[in-house]
Amino acid sequence: MADQAPVPTRLTVLAGPTAVGKGSVAAWLRDTHPEVWISVSATTRAPRPGEVDGVHYHFVSDAEFDRMIADGELLEWAVVHRTARYGTPRGPVLEALAQGRPALLEIDLQGARQVRERMPEARFVFLSPPSWDELVRRLVGRGTETEAERERRLETARAELAAEAEFDVTVVNHTIHDAGEELIELMRS
Structure with missing residues (x-):
């Protein structure tokens, strides 16, 4: 990767609806661009x-x-899908930025809104599915949720899709590779 331009040290926030592939795009970025620090969220849900x-x-x-929460250790946190809580530990984010490392948060819409309040200088990227039908196919195809959980997630996804205009830029996740390439180019700009 020596022939690639360095990545500026600006926090990038990646958010989008459930099952759009945020985790898969972040995993691709982790595997192909080790210079990018990717936050690991805390959650109360089971693995x-x-x-x-x-x-x-x-x-x-x-x-x-x-x-x-009480100790102020979270940059953001939220109840997601009315079940589990997720949050971003603050210290590692600030440490990565202080070290000059480009940093990525892969979080939900509620969390992105909180980060915008606390770090408005960050770049906010909305990961969108190619279509509603494709989002439903991906969620059902995971096979990790019950029917009730899928319905709850799809209800949440409708509200999350409506918030796309709140973001600086949208990346459509046709494929993990293409979305990842587009994201890293945005992080370099």
């Missing part, structure tokens, strides 16, 4: 098959999450 604590999320108890 999905294959998820590793400290890599995909920091899986914490409700009591630990409450402590993190």
Whole structure:
């Protein structure tokens, strides 16, 4: 990667509806652009098959999450899909930026709004599905949620899609590779 331009050290926030592929795009970026620091969120939900604590999320108890909120350790946090809480630990983000590393937060809409209030200089990128039908296909295809959870997530996704105009730029996730390439080019600009 020596022939590529350096990535400026500006926080980039990636958000979009459930099942759009935010995690997959972030994983592609992690694998292909190790110079980019990617935040690991804390969550109170249980791990999905294959998820590793400290890599995909920091899986914490409700009591630990409450402590993190009380101690001001979270840059943002929210209840997502009316079930679990997710949040971004503040310290690692500030440390990565202080070290001059480009930083990416892969978070939900509620979290992006909180970060905009606290760090308006960040770049806000909305990851969009190619179509509603494709978003539904991806969510159902994951096979990780019950029917009730899928319906709740689709209800949330409708509201999240309506917030696209709040973002600085939209990247359409036709493929993980193409969306990732577009995201890294935005981070370089």
